[in-house]
Amino acid sequence: MQRVSCLLASLLVLLAACAEAADSSGLTIIYSGNLAGHLEPCGCAAESDFGGLDRHAVMLDRLRAEKPEAIAIAHGGLLAHGGVTERVKAEFILQGFDLLHYDAVGLQWPDLVFGRAFLGQVSLPWVASNWRGAEFPVMRLIRRGARKAAFFAWLDPEREPRTGGGNPIYPVDNTLETLAQRLAGAKNEGAMVILATAVHPDHVARLPLSHVDLLLAGTDGPPGEPLRVGKTLVVRPEKWGMRLGVLDLNLDDQGHIADWRHRVVDLGADLGHAPRMFPWYAAYTERVKLANQERIAQLRAKxxxxxxxxxxxxxxxxxxxxxxxxxxxxxxxxxxxxxxxxxxxxxxxxxxxxxxxxxxxxxxxxxxxxxxxxxxxxxxxxxxxxxxxxxxxxxxxxxxxxxxxxxxxxxxxxxxxxxxxxxxxxxxxxxxxxxxxxxxx
Structure with missing residues (x-):
């Protein structure tokens, strides 16, 4: 009997060790991007009634309840220019995104539409890996137990805004050699390396991907299934923030992706609302109403x-x-x-x-x-x-x-x-x- 008890105890220890090893090799990543100034869905048609930061919060809370150690990363491209209330909307997008508690947010050129100082009103975890200056870090290291992920974001030089004379507006270092060195440094430290960029999936091969495990690429279409480019797994965030992507990864000892399971989750009207977002949305609505009242008063006078x-x-x-x-x-x-x-x-x-x-x-x-x-x-x-x-x-x-x-x-x-x-x-x-x-x- 004593021998059987010892064997059972040994088996339980072994199973616990195996479970711990399995947990340490697994990592869940929730990703989004390409919000493009869409704080909430239009709602004019059922087939486009997806997205919005309120529903975003509901789904993030659910996913984090399922996977408390999940990492949440955003490709970037939160803001845009063109709408009548775009500046007000941009201000509240930053405030609303702050309530989502992302681990890292890539900086893309549209996010600078109102200038770099505009982004400083909220302390989002921005990353800009080819930025010269102290405003944005070149990398964020995210730890989950024994695992760590290094998040980088590349501002695409081909989309860089310039002055009328063709000069750069912002201080960036567009040499791929510098980016490659930073990616290699993070990989050598045993991190899983993630890179976000607006470069289209068809053109990502020009990037230094040899040390990149996961690439969040730019796209104007639906997210689709992940692609393999060499050893790099490429995903495409849903446009206008209509859906979230979820990756359940198994990593090897070097932090490379051994295998994965991918799913896309809808942010539809059936999700309801996140109570913690109510004050934020009420404040946004009041600001838009006030701006419209001011517009009406001016037009009445004319x-x-x-x-x-x-x-x-x-x-x-x-x-x-x-x-x-x-x-x-x-x-x-x-x-x-x-x-x-x-x-x-x-x-x-x-x-x-x-x-x-x-x-x-x-x-x-x-x-x-x-x-x-x-x-x-x-x-x-x-x-x-x-x-x-x-x-x-x-x-x-x-x-x-x-x-x-x-x-x-x-x-x-x-x-x-x-x-x-x-x-x-x-x-x-x-x-x-x-x-x-x-x-x-």
Whole structure:
């Protein structure tokens, strides 16, 4: 009996040792990137209603509950420029990302759209491996038990912003030899080496990958499955932050990836909300509302009666009765109420596609000031119509099929309506842009 007890005890010790060894060889990495200024999803179409920092927090909390030792890294490209409220949005993206507690965030050129000082308002764990200066570290060492990961980020020289005279704006060292030395140094210290860059997967072979175990590459498409380039595993973060990638890795003694399991997790509406993000989102909403109120006040002060170039759809009715009736029954006519239902009728980034002439002289201000310009109307496609109406239709802007598709895709694009098919929409839509006897394609 004593001998059996000793054997059982030895077996338990062996099993514990094996479990410890298995744990020490495993590492889970959660990765994201390419947020591109999208603090929250558009929500106009179910097929694009993914992403947003609120849902990001919900899923991160779940994944960390499953794998407390998981490493969370971001490819970078959090910010972008172009929207009406982009600077306000960028400020809150930085604040919101800080609440996600990432281990490392790669710096990419779009993140500098408002200057390097703008990024200093929040202490995110930025990394810029070819940056000259003390603002950003060249590497972050992340430890999980006996394992360590060295995170690097490469600012792609081919995308580097320059002055009008062609001179660099920011202090960077674009020599690949320097990067290679830093990567080799981390590998020689026994770390798993991770590199983030905006370089497309088709062109990553020009990078010094011999000491890189995991590469987060740039892409405009879906994440897809990981690729092997030599000994380097290449993954592509989902665009617009719609999904997170999860890698369960087994590492050898040198920190190389022996094998892996990869999955992509949706950030859909079914995730609900993260209570810890409520104060942040409420503050963001108030800032956008305040900015819109200021815009309305300025436009009210400038208005001199109803003399702008836009007249709304009603004056078109007398000459174009059939198209008007068709429009009146269409979703375009109800475009503004769809924003009101989701409490977004104050957001300039939404109003531009749900009203007539928003942000243009004489265009939509707010429902109480310019109710005749609410929704998507005739002038959204044909242009301002006051002069045309005043002259009894003497001038008209006709939209042929090859002209109207790019116009439609200004709003019905991959972000807002990825399932949109122009030919189908024309068959189901309003024939007011159709020439006499023209057959739809």
């Amino acid at each position: 208005r001199q009666g109803d003399t702008g170039p836009f007249v709304g759809a009603q004056p078109c009715r007398s000459c174009h009765a059939a198209p008007f009736e068709a429009w009146q029954k269409s979703p375009h006519a109800r475009a503004l109420p769809t924003l009101e239902k989701v409490n977004k009728d104050f957001d300039p980034d939404c109003l531009v596609c749900h009203t007539v002439g928003f942000a243009l002289p004489g265009g939509f201000v707010e429902k109480g000031v310019t109710p005749h310009l609410a929704g998507v109307q005739c002038e959204s496609c044909h242009g301002a119509g006051r002069e045309h109406a005043r002259e009894g239709g003497a001038r008209i802007k006709h939209l042929a099929a090859d002209q109207s598709e790019p116009l439609c895709r200004g709003c019905h694009n991959a972000l807002h309506a990825p399932a949109f098919e122009f030919k189908h929409a024309r068959r189901q839509g309003i024939p007011c842009g159709q020439k006499k006897d023209e057959k739809l394609p």
